[in-house]
Amino acid sequence: MARPIITLTTDYGTSEHLVGTIKGAILHVNPDATIVDITHDVAPFDVLDGALAIASAYRFFPPHSIHVVIVDPGVGTERRPLLVRAASQYFIAPDNGVLSIIYEQNDDAVVRTLTAEHYFLHPISQTFHGRDVFAPVAGWLSKTWQPASMGDEITDFKRFALPKPKTENGLLKGVILKVDHFGNLMTNLTPADLPNGMLKSAAVQMTVNDREVKRLVANFAQGEPNEPVAIIGSSGYIEIAVNKNNAARVLGANRGAAVTLAIS
């Protein structure tokens, strides 16, 4: 078997020792693990943002990858730590909905609550379960591959639904889910939400933050200077972009901004 892969998605930032410390705690258990950062810049305490990050990345990893997802404002409370099997991979996270999109995309997910405390690092702090619970469990799972030994299956885990677009008066109404590093605006509209044929049409009638977007393009470079364009993004959502520029700044739009698309 190849070296086990353990990924990390957190809101810990990289300005301090936190991420390094959890890598130490993983390698202490299994020095052969290959650890991969997805991102540590999930918006602090923002479970939806963390859910989007891991959902965009996991399917590109090989089978048996172990994804540790820590956005955990409830650390130290009764919220449960989970171990989930889905899509031939594993997910370790607090039970606060941060795996909601994983559940949505994988009906057959098997969800366990982590109760076998002998896998944890003792004494367990009340503020850093990344180090004391999630990291050592990931390390042990990558050695033993015995999820059933770590806790029982549950069905009452927490999940939330992503905000879905609504149709009203010939308008599809959605929202900006995320602004990426380039300033591209990721909406919650997907190609599946559009009428047949619209994807082949270059002309669209969209508004973002009350500013018009008139063209659906195939790649960023087709946009004119300062022209906001729509594009099918790599995570499967429609995005608003400006060629070699920052759409969020050009449009004055941010996460949560309203989006409309005329479909009639």
Added chain:
Amino acid sequence: MARPIITLTTDYGTSEHLVGTIKGAILHVNPDATIVDITHDVAPFDVLDGALAIASAYRFFPPHSIHVVIVDPGVGTERRPLLVRAASQYFIAPDNGVLSIIYEQNDDAVVRTLTAEHYFLHPISQTFHGRDVFAPVAGWLSKTWQPASMGDEITDFKRFALPKPKTENGLLKGVILKVDHFGNLMTNLTPADLPNGMLKSAAVQMTVNDREVKRLVANFAQGEPNEPVAIIGSSGYIEIAVNKNNAARVLGANRGAAVTLAIS
């Protein structure tokens, strides 16, 4: 033997090639090393901040880990490069006190000055000893495990003491050592500084930056909205936090701010 682990703690940032280049210099010597970032966002030139970062992380790594710590405003001067053995691990750093907490926590530390220049990368620059001295030495140590071949023991290495809290008129007086990614304020007060029983009490009388903190809580979520609370942090220091918020912003406090705690 498992693959050797080499960690990096620097003030180099990640906005440029510097960290990648030192990883290249390590892997050039030992391509089997597993390299782990602790953090590269130590405050520039700030030896105390670097000392706190490595001190919070090292004990969670397995024995024989090699920790490279580069906060080095004196690069190119006569300040010596060091190789330290402590806590069954190794530390490679400039002799400017950045390992002070390691020395404080490990009376039996063995400190060597790195004089065996054939382990260095030549020509040695005057500005980037991370690449030319510390990285190749770490690579060679991870292959040969022969610290004695790299330089002689010394006892006149530089060290400083962390600022300690003082007691005055029934008040324990301390200072904010660090603001973390979430805005939590790490003080220099530890549970050992408190009178017996206070840890079990939920009520405390603290001030930070002249603002009152009235409760010691077990986890972040026990704080009311916008209420600053005290909590025992994961590095062993008392921290001031605000539930799902940024205590530094809420209290207008930063590193160096005064902290008091009534103990009578």
Added chain:
Amino acid sequence: MARPIITLTTDYGTSEHLVGTIKGAILHVNPDATIVDITHDVAPFDVLDGALAIASAYRFFPPHSIHVVIVDPGVGTERRPLLVRAASQYFIAPDNGVLSIIYEQNDDAVVRTLTAEHYFLHPISQTFHGRDVFAPVAGWLSKTWQPASMGDEITDFKRFALPKPKTENGLLKGVILKVDHFGNLMTNLTPADLPNGMLKSAAVQMTVNDREVKRLVANFAQGEPNEPVAIIGSSGYIEIAVNKNNAARVLGANRGAAVTLAIS
């Protein structure tokens, strides 16, 4: 053979899943690869900045390292993906000049256009070739080491020249190429541009942004407080620095600022 090394230099930032996702795509093909980040903070869309980053780092990596360089404003257009062999290493990048300094430093570079699409990840998105083209090709190359199977040699690849200093009226006139993490200003002047003997002289007559720089020093610590000094930087260019301070802020200078040096 040791584990293959694949490095990443991108303008993707680390605030999202993008970098983690391309690592997944590499490890999906070759789980034994060691992946190293050079930097992901190349200025967005800035091909020159990316060219400088990889050029500063690559020579410190071992032979056979594979360097993936993605600064790709033309993603999804007809611009070609390339696989380059130079300096006993490999480079994978879009054909937009981001490898110009590699070509300049290695006359014998062999440049291929990546046409063997069965190495790509399908369906190929129009916006994320890092994931769908560059990452899987790097993974496959690190397994097969068969560059000739991936595409034919070309000679009409894109390249640009770095801005060179000019001599005028006894003045060498250059420009700030880059501001580093510490605020040091990297010029495009090199020691080779200076008259014989000047390198041994401590006195220089330079201006940056119309502010005077009067001393060439051997290391940062020789600078007086707030004194801008010239120094031979670790990438081989003359830099302007301020001891334990941020030269860009002290001098109010930024990338593109004019630099002069009296040589008569």
